[in-house]
Amino acid sequence: MRKYNIEKDMHFLQLLSNSFPTIADASTEIINLQAILNLPKGTEHFLADIHGEYEAFQHVLKNASGNIKRKVNELFGNTLREQEKRELCSLIYYPEQKLELIKAVEEDLNDWYHITLHQLVAICRTVSSKYTRSKVRKSLPAEFSYIIQELLHEHTENNTNKTAYVNVIIDTIISTGRADDFVIAICNVIQRLAIDQLHILGDIYDRGPGAHIIMDTMARYHSWDIQWGNHDILWMGACAGNDACICNVIRLSLRYANLTTLEDGYGINLVPLATFAMEVYKDDPCEEFMPHLSGGAKQIDEKTMRLTAQMHKAIAVIQFKEEALLYETHPEWKMQNRELFKMVDYKKGTIMLEGKEYPLSSCHFPTIDPKHPCALTFEEKTLMGKLHHSFRVCEKLHKHIRLMLQHGCMYAIRNDNLLFHASIPLNEDGTLKEVEIMPGKKYKGRELMQQTGMLIRTAFQDDISPEEKKYAIDYFIYLWCGTDSPLFDKSKMATFERYFIADKATHKEQKGNYFLLRDDENIADYILDAFDVKGENRHIINGHVPVHVANGENPIKASGKLMVIDGGFSQAYHKETGIAGYTLVYHSRGFQLVQHEPFTSAADAIQRGTDIKSTTQIVEMSSHRMLVADTDKGTELKNQIKDLEELLYAYRHGLISEKERKK
Structure with missing residues (x-):
């Protein structure tokens, strides 16, 4: 006993x-x-580096990384033609829009409803089979909860009475005019049950046009967590009032000619910046600041391109000044070597870097006083005051950042998997590196990640001293581009060099030791031990650095103990990576890596039944089917x-x- x-x-x-x-x-x-x-354990999906590509992201959620299509093939592989299966899948993904198209062409709508409702119930029964009735019930819309429960749990095989019962339910749904509403409801339930838990390994923001739409999607999503990425941190810093972060956010938006998230999503007023840029840089061709237009970017006319380039240069110059002021304020960061305007010879048009002189591609800096090169002009200060105000009063941005804080952290340990966005700082010999994140306070490994997360939260709290809060707000820029930041971990961020120095040798950013050593199984085990991750099949999962599949790079590293799942969701990376993102799927049988090709559009998926073409790679299969008892949830229940x-x-x-x- x-x-x-x-x-x-x-x-x-x-x-x-x-x-x-x-x-x-x-x-x-x-x-x-x-x-x-x-x-059986629920299915977990891991995604990283979504970068505002909301249509592709939403489609991956809707098709459960291809899992719904697999279920349809398993159920109807021999009874439905390929076109019929595609139509059924696209109905599940986009029920409202697909119904409108079907109703416009279907001659016998009642017959279509009868057939389709039976098919949807069968699919819903399959995806719900691994959950308790209680959990399924909580997933159901109130108005159809009882009806869906009856349909899911009544098996009609060899039971004439039950067949008649189910047919009467479906007949009545149709005759009372609720068929459309019921189709939409059960399609949403299928989507909901196909993914039990979603893990986002950072970087929802920047590059793509719809980070705000992704955050709206997450606000409604049933179960998810996020390990903050460097681009997320940049937006969090901007929201907290870090002016250098504000400049970076705007600069990146202009660089990719993508102002949708800023202007339409968050209502940030960029008119003052446009007015300032047109006046100050009216005689500057700003060639090095022309925006990068990827394949999916909205094409813009020459006049808009020119204005975008002027705004781009204006905010970049202010950014370098704002960053330099922070580096001066915090010498403990050891980043004074990035106060690059101090290293420019404005008469010769050259810059001195690491003892070598380089010519500048442009030395037109009308707002710089060579005697005080990092000081903002009165006009720049006025402009930054307006931009600062826009970010600070934007309720929707603050709502989304609160969501990030509620669901996020710097790292997580889930079912023997260590999740983080980018890096764990290491010394050359592979041991954990101590990093000073506050004056006199150094941390490494797990404690470094914990303390960094607490410091980030401090920037949004009011029950601490003004000095602590100000330091926390300032620290966002170090997390963005600091040498020992676990979200950056490179020798430098060569933004200035790429804009102003033609010699590409200066553009190189030396990766930190984590990225150099992460293919070593012993290093992976050492990090997992340091984070106290147990289990025979434990892993590190992160994103941040795109996997160059086109060049033969393998996302599975360290003998299978480390997985890098940044496959380039962002269209700007598609040529570089050769693919359009990964989903790592962890179900009761083991791990599968789903490699996605570029997504066309939701409109194509609705009208022509197209889907993201995906290739599934088996990463690791379990010798037995994993149960809830084998998970973190199982430990909690025990x-x-x-x-x-x-x-x-x-x-x-x-x-x-x-x-x-x-x-």
């Missing part, structure tokens, strides 16, 4: 008895939890069972009295 320390646990057991007031209640809950432990068993002991031995049920 298990020994209990009832006296020590009495206060807790008294509280627990409020939820389970009788022996019957506690026993029933133990039975429920034991049953759940023996269900602890709950132990607590309930102790409560039962207390009831049966008269240490706690059973309570009357409330009527």
Whole structure:
């Protein structure tokens, strides 16, 4: 018999008895939890570096990285033609839009409803089979909850009575004019149940046009977490009021001619910047600041290109000044060597870097005083005041950043997997590197990630000293481009060099030791040990650096213990990577890596039934089907069972009295 320390646990057991007031209640809950432990584990999806590509991202969620299509093939592989299966899948992904097209061409709509509703119920039954009825019920829309439950749990095979019962339900749905609403509802349930948990390994923001749309999607999503990426941190810093981060956010938007998120998504007023740029840089060709237009970028006319380039240069110059002011304020960051305007010879048009002189491709800096090169002019200060105000009063941006804070952190450990966006700083010999994140306070490994996360949250708190809060706000720029930042981990960010120096040798950014050593299985094991990650099949999963599939690079590293899942969702990377992103899928049978080709558009998917073409690679399969008992959730449930068993002991031995049920 298990020994209990009832006296020590009495206060807790008294509280627990409020939820389970009788022996019957506690026993029933133990039975429920034991049953759940023996269900297959839910399917986890891991994505990284979405970079505002909202259509592709939303489609991957809707098709569950190809899982729904696989289910349709398994169920109807021999009974439906390929075109019919494509039409069924596109209906599941985009039910409202697809219904409109079908109703416009379908001659016998009632027959179509009958066939399609039976098919959707069969698919829904399949994707719900690994969950408890309670969990499925919580996923159902209130207006159709009872009906869907009846349809899911009534099997009609060899049962004439049940067949008639189900047919009457479907007949009545159609005859009462609720067929469209029911189709939409059950398609959404299928999407919802196909992914149990979504892990985003950073970088929702920048480059693509719809980061705000992705954040709106996540606000409604059932279960997700995020490990913050460097681009997310940049927007968090801008939201907190870091002017250097604000400049970087605007500069990146202009660089990719993508102002949709800033202007349409968050209502940031860029008119003052445009007015300033047109005046100050009216005689500057700004050739090095022409925007990068990727294949999916909206084409713009020559006049707009010129204005975009002028705005781009204006905010870049201010950015370099704002960053230099922070480097001066925080000498402990050791980044004064990035105050590059101080290293320019404005008469000769050259710059001195690491003891070598380089000619500048342009030395037209009308707002720079060579005696005080990092000082903002009165006009620049006025402009930054307006931009700062726009970011600080934007309620939607603040709402989205709060969402990031609620669901995010610097790292996470989920089911024996260590998740983080970019890097764990290492020394040359592969040992953990100490990083000073606050004056006199150095941390490494797990503690470094924990303390960094706490510092980030400090920037949004009001119950700390103004000095602490200001430092936390300033620190966002170090996280963005600091040498030892776990979100950057490179020798420098060569933005200035790429704009102003033709010699490409100066553009090189030396990667940190983590990126140089991460293919070593021993290094992966060392990091996993340092983070106390247990389990026989443990892994590190991160993104940040695109995998160059076109050049033969393998996303699976360190003998399978490390997986890099940044495959280039951003259209700007498609030529470089050769693909359009990865999804890592972890289901009850093991790991599969889904490699996506570029997505055309939601309109194509709706009208022509096109889907993202994906290739699935088996990464690691389990020798047995994993159950909930094998997961973090299983550990939690086992602890709950132990607590309930102790409560039962207390009831049966008269240490706690059973309570009357409330009527």
